[in-house]
Amino acid sequence: MSEVTPVLLDEQLCFSIYSASKKFNHFYQSALAPFKLTYPQYIALLALWEDAPLTVHQLGQRLELDSGTLTPLLKRLEKQGWVTRVRSRTDERQVLIHLTAMATAKRDEVYQRIGQCQTLLGMSDDEIETLMTDLVTVKAQLDQVSHQRLIDKQVNLQK
Amino acid sequence: MSEVTPVLLDEQLCFSIYSASKKFNHFYQSALAPFKLTYPQYIALLALWEDAPLTVHQLGQRLELDSGTLTPLLKRLEKQGWVTRVRSRTDERQVLIHLTAMATAKRDEVYQRIGQCQTLLGMSDDEIETLMTDLVTVKAQLDQVSHQRLIDKQVNLQK
DNA sequence: GACAATTTAATTGTATACAATACTATTTGA
DNA sequence: TCAAATAGTATTGTATACAATTAAATTGTC
Known part of the structure; x- marks a missing residue:
């Protein structure tokens, strides 16, 4: 499996x-x-x-x-x-x-x-707004993860 | 105005x-x-x-x-x-x-x-699916517009 | 006021992107 | 059969991106 x-x-x-x-x-x-x-x-x-x-x-x-x-x-x-x-x-x-x-x-x-x-993109303003909001979420998360990476990197350097 | x-x-x-x-x-x-x-x-x-x-x-x-x-x-x-x-x-x-x-x-x-x-991106699978569907819509529209551009270009070349 | 730390741009080096062109191999058509 | 068209890849030139380094100016601190 x-x-x-x-x-x-x-x-x-x-x-x-x-x-x-x-x-x-x-x-x-x-x-x-x-x-x-x-x-x-x-x-x-x-x-x-x-x-x-x-x-x-x-x-x-x-x-x-x-x-x-x-x-x-x-x-x-x-x-x-x-x-x-x-x-x-x-x-x-x-x-x-x-x-x-x-x-x-x-x-x-x-x-x-x-x-x-x-x-026009074939989407309503509302749909576009939602899309953008979701993208903001994704970006925020990626920022957070890459911040995490910094710490991770230091951990990895140990061994 | x-x-x-x-x-x-x-x-x-x-x-x-x-x-x-x-x-x-x-x-x-x-x-x-x-x-x-x-x-x-x-x-x-x-x-x-x-x-x-x-x-x-x-x-x-x-x-x-x-x-x-x-x-x-x-x-x-x-x-x-x-x-x-x-x-x-x-x-x-x-x-x-x-x-x-x-x-x-x-x-x-x-x-x-x-x-x-x-x-995780802090989003549910459903939310991600929706986001991707919307992106597909946007991309399809952009493809269509850029196809339109080709014709437009030829028109512009006239004058 | 001297000088270390910080700030700000520029530079260098590497890696995409893609249009336009070139080049070779294959396929097609008369 | 062989010239013309087509297909597939590589090359060239231009424009981002960004990490890392350098250089110059300013600021903070004693």
């Missing part, structure tokens, strides 16, 4: 999320093609349209990305004219990310394009 | 999924650290433990990954002794991915490790 079913529900859920995330990515990539923006670049702009300037660190907190990801991403956005990267005068360690006039000007156009493409 | 709320529910959902996917990734990365496996490498092995050998193409269908991703991933798995890559004799175009004796031998150990770490 071998216990041969490791394909637990959790595992399938992980794959579902992994796969959905990639699909969403492609969706935005294609929707934003006229602006040559990727999804991560887009959400960076979204955060800045809401509140700018932001330091790299602040942006990272909102997007849950670190400087290793953001620095090159922001350099690309700068090269394409969406943002400027200015080292703060009051604290030379931080780099402030400002929106360019072009970024401000194009905001509504980008919004509109996304709106156009957002041909 | 400007329509300044582009942060639609869909957008928040996308970010939730994106963020959950990354967290799951870290979870597996850390759970599988003793085996030096990443999540994509792990699901490749999962597919092979279920059914091997598989061609790169077949594996790609199961994982929804193309050869650009799989070829280097499989080379890494080969270098670490999990699989062998053998060009098929009956059809020289395809490369068959076989499990090594080590991979077969370590299967249960890996399963066990994952089982150990899978300290």
